[in-house]
Amino acid sequence: MKxxxxxxxxxxxxxxxxxxxxxxxTDEASVETSSEKYACSMHPEITGKKGDVCTECxxxxxxxxxxxxxxxxxxVVPVSAEVKATLSTDAIVADYLAVKNALAKDDSAQAVSLGxxxxxxxxxxxxxxxxxxxxxxxxxxxxxxxxxxxxxTASTGKIDAQRTAFATLSKEVTDLIATFGTNKKLxxxxxxxxxxxxxxxWISEMKEIKNPYxxxxxxxxxxxxxxxx
Numbered sequence: 127m128k129x130x131x132x133x134x135x136x137x138x139x140x141x142x143x144x145x146x147x148x149x150x151x152t153d154e155a156s157v158e159t160s161s162e163k164y165a166c167s168m169h170p171e172i173t174g175k176k177g178d179v180c181t182e183c184x185x186x187x188x189x190x191x192x193x194x195x196x197x198x199x200x201x202v203v204p205v206s207a208e209v210k211a212t213l214s215t216d217a218i219v220a221d222y223l224a225v226k227n228a229l230a231k232d233d234s235a236q237a238v239s240l241g242x243x244x245x246x247x248x249x250x251x252x253x254x255x256x257x258x259x260x261x262x263x264x265x266x267x268x269x270x271x272x273x274x275x276x277x278x279t280a281s282t283g284k285i286d287a288q289r290t291a292f293a294t295l296s297k298e299v300t301d302l303i304a305t306f307g308t309n310k311k312l313x314x315x316x317x318x319x320x321x322x323x324x325x326x327x328w329i330s331e332m333k334e335i336k337n338p339y340x341x342x343x344x345x346x347x348x349x350x351x352x353x354x355x
Contacts, residue, residue, distance in 0.1 A: 163190040170318045171349040213256050213264065213306045218271075220310075221247045222299045223331050225278065229292055232341035234285040241278035241288075248272050263305050271298040289339050293325040300329060303354065317348035329354070 164187035166172040166180035178187045221244035228236040248268050256264050277291035300314070313330045320326030320339040326348065328338055335346050 164188060165190050165318070170316060213251070213253065215302055215306050215308050216310060217247050218244070218251065218302065219299065219308055219312070219329070222295065222329065225275075225292065225295075226328055226330065226338045227336070229285065229289055229338035230336040230341055230345065232285065234281070234283050234288060237285070237288050238279050238282050241275045245272050245275040245279065248275070260305060263301075267298050267302050267305075271295055271302075274298065285341075289320075292338060293321065293327070296328045297325070300327065303329070308354065312354040314351045314354055315348055316351050317344075319344065319347055327351075 162176070164174055164176055164178065166185055166187055172180045172187070174187050176187070176189075179185060180187060221240065224240045225237055225244060228234075228240055248271055251268070253261065253264050253268075274291040274295035278288045278295075281287040281291070303312070310331065313333060315328050315330050315335060317323075317326035317328075317337055317339055326339060330336070330350075333350065335348050335350070337345050337347050340347055
């Protein structure tokens with residue numbers, strides 16, 4: 127009899143433990159699901175819950191991919207006047223914006239000539255006054271940005287290749303602004319459709335979205351992340 131009672135107690139304890147574990151797993155799954163974010167693929171600033179639709183275009187909101195949330199461009203923060211004085215980024219940024227606008231217009235030939243101009247501007251930039259602690263950062267920028275500009279220049283008629291290079295160039299220019307600042311009023315934009323949302327960032331001088339990664343195909347796809355200055 128004692129053995130039977132002990133057996134029943136063990137079974138009861140096992141069932142209780144399993145039920146508690148199942149409940150815990152269900153609760154954790156519920157929390158994970160409820161915390162999942164949904165946004166419009168065309169208008170990423172429009173967010174909501176599963177089943178909602180975009181108030182701008184009526185498309186159903188899609189789950190935001192984890193890798194997109196983790197992929198962040200370097201934060202653009204205010205730069206001190208002392209650092210700004212060591213290097214003017216205005217000419218470089220102006221040439222970058224010209225390349226951006228050419229790609230938004232699907233003009234591969236113009237992007238080639240503007241890519242050459244950007245390379246020349248980078249090479250002609252006086253970096254002699256840059257603080258020693260920041261000189262390595264500028265050297266890395268100049269090397270990488272020149273490489274991407276050269277790719278844009280060498281890819282006549284291959285606008286997809288130009289846009290791939292532009293995505294990397296955009297990160298370099300964003301890093302440059304984050305380090306040395308800018309005197310221009312600029313905006314940081316993002317397209318969640320480009321390269322699965324992994325590299326669809328760019329800098330713009332206008333609030334309106336003019337997507338350099340898709341041009342006329344999806345010119346207004348994307349949204350502004352922030353105003354830089």
